[in-house]
Amino acid sequence: MGRCRLCHAISLSMMILHCALALPVEDGSVPNNDAPFQLIVNPKLVNRFTTHNMTLLCEHNSNVQTRLDEIFRMRIVKKSETGWDMIAEQRDVVQNPSVNGNVRASANIKGDISTVFLQISWDTVGDASFGVFKCDVTGFDARANVVTESSPEFEIREFQNFIEHFENLSKETKMKVEELKNWTENEVYELKKDFHDIENSIATLQRNKTSCDCERRLSSVETLLGSLTQWPGGFYALLRPKTGCPVDLAFFGGSDSFHKIHSESQSSLDPGDLQSQAFSPLTSFRVGSDNFFYMQFCEITRQFNLTPWPLGSFCIHKLLHHPCPAPFTTGRVSIDTENTGFAGDARNNIADRVYDPTLTFCCQGNSSATGPIRLPTESPFLLYRYGDVCQDVRGMSVSEEFIRINTDDSGLVDDLYGVYPDLDRVGSSGIKFYLCYYTKL
Template sequence: MILRQVALIIAVLVIHSSFVFLVTGVSTPETPFQLKVTPALVNRYTAKNMTLRCDHNPGVQTEISQVFRIRILKKSTSGWSLVAEQRDNENSPRVTGNLTASATVNSGVSGAFLQVSWLDVGEDNFGVYICEVLAFDISNRLASVPSLELDIHEFEFPTEYFESLSKETHDTVIALKKTTDSEIPSLKKDIIGVHELVDTIHQNQSSILSQIDKFETNQSSLKSSVKELETRVSSMQSSLTICETKLSSLTQWPEGFYALLQPKTGCPVDLAFFRWHSQVSYNTHRISIKFRPSQYFQLICVLTSNLIHRQFHTDSWPNGSFCINKILSKPCPDGFSSGYVTFDTEDTDYSGYAINNVATSVSGPNLQFCCQKTGSAESPIELPTSSPFLLYRLGGDCQTVQGMNVTSQVLQFNTEDYSNGDSVGGTYPDIDRPGSVIKFNLCYYY
């Protein structure tokens, strides 16, 4: 009977200790998107196919209407590192490390998800994870929605603890089995010793239970501190989203359809166009005009889609004195006047051509412009300053742009030497025409 009580006490302690190594930090219903791990108890020696999934928490109401990017990140000593990412313009998720992923974005909130799986579980799988969703709300405003942090700990089996705790009782049982009737007097003394051992175990049990109570109290306090920290982090992330939105509003090119000459540094960067490399912001085209002795190419940057443009760009061009390239199929932005310059290219074996959004395809290529002279070139105007860009000069002086340096440059075209038919019309940039040459005066901002 005594041995059964000892075994029962040991079993209670083992069962209690086995629940210490659980996964903590699973997203609560307070966030629109949740991050979950499967299986819930992870151990590198037994777990296979560990899976992390970020999806909508159906128990939380949200104003998010359309998701276009989901990322799963892991905390490291230097910050947050990317585990997997899915964007609406990519066919499959981008991943880091030896894992597989599946996802659906560019859909309603309920159908959006990002899931990653590891075939084998190792040390690198444990740590703190978070899911970040970039989306539009019902008012077409950009929103960054994070999940709560998910802290994955390794579940440890208490085998060694069980063996250590039961060794003394096990030895006593073996000794009892070897006793005989002739050893009963000695056995009675041993029974008294067992009683004393049981009393000691009861005392130890009380001490252990007291320590467990203290641990649970500390754990409750720790959970409260973690909850407070999560609230602070959420507040900081909300503030960061506001700052990013404000920054985006400060680095946007004005609304309208137009094109800019491309400097050597590439097309201008516009942070509002978060996927500019995927034909939503500026696309690169060529002004291709054939001259002797070889073809001449000038790259231009054309705004080819106005969908995202309408979402973010609400400011008109500032008043000033300068010109930009006109999109043939579109009107000039408000406040601009149109004009053109026509090139008379070589008559023999060097007929000119230009096929793109800013020049007509005729024997004499025709470039069209949008120009405005609604303010003084000396009065600074606000344009994005995150990367260099080019404007055509108008009125003899380069327009001053706040926060940018400017230098003058020349773009020269050699045209027909005899009976030259170069022509201009409307409002066009400052050009020089010494003989059979057309020189455009440019302003390079950096």
């Protein structure tokens, strides 16, 4: 199903703990389709200071036919300023391979082409492990002509490849959203395990960050981790901004959730419905003599990981028939809709009914809003403000937004229960919710 890169990210996140990263340009497990010989590095993701027993293997590419009938020399060479320097060489006239530098080598160049190889190993990865390598294989063809065949050049680079790798992971996550509709439950289960391991690795990175001696590299990594982070576990919903629901597997299927509130439509001295720039202009609209306020939601209805929510100060929407995720506390706000000519509509798991709905919330104020938390940064999103200050999120800029609903002037009144987002009473009847809109830095 093409999930190998996500699996690689698990080990990659662990390697970040040691700060100095090196990644091969191409996936060493995939043979090059154009050359009869190939180089394979193991492990594929290499840490300069802590990875041990790194190997570079030259072997026949079974997908490409070779002209060689008999081999008398295999070499692994490394590009230098003056050309190509020999790192290891095996000749048919000697028993053991010769090497230059602090490497070990093993080889077999006799017998069937499918079994020949030359492998070098570094006990501890260092400067000599990085650069451009290739292998040359020389021998005779079926007519006893001398032939030399080479692998493609294979580069093992340091930190600059790390950013490219994470960007590819985030692009692949977007593709998975569309693929998901055709997945089996077993495939979904396997992906959930991948994400859970990734989240654990990221948490480990955060715990060990202060002990690292290369903060500059970690700060560069910091903004990229949000692209890999998944939305925390639990059943809940976010209010949908004009940019749409976050591109995340957890929100798949929840983007059509809405509540069309029939707001005060008769003559009123109170300010009318209004929304700020984070919302579509069609959020508040009028049809004939009726005013409506259209709330759209992004619901999480399938669980993809069990990562707990970070401690902070903000609110999200609660889903009916599901408890708030820890460490949130439940609250409700009842909206008094227009009594005359009711024409509301709804399809969501947040409000208990279409007429005079009660919106359910999950709020927490367990930590200062100025203490940055980690949430996914791949797509814009909205959180309800709680405690007069927008929560700081790593890798995201934030603007304060609002929605204002002019509720019915007569009959029932708007009611508040438990904990709920920051809001103001507007005039004699009306509610103004304060929200925080996050976009990637």
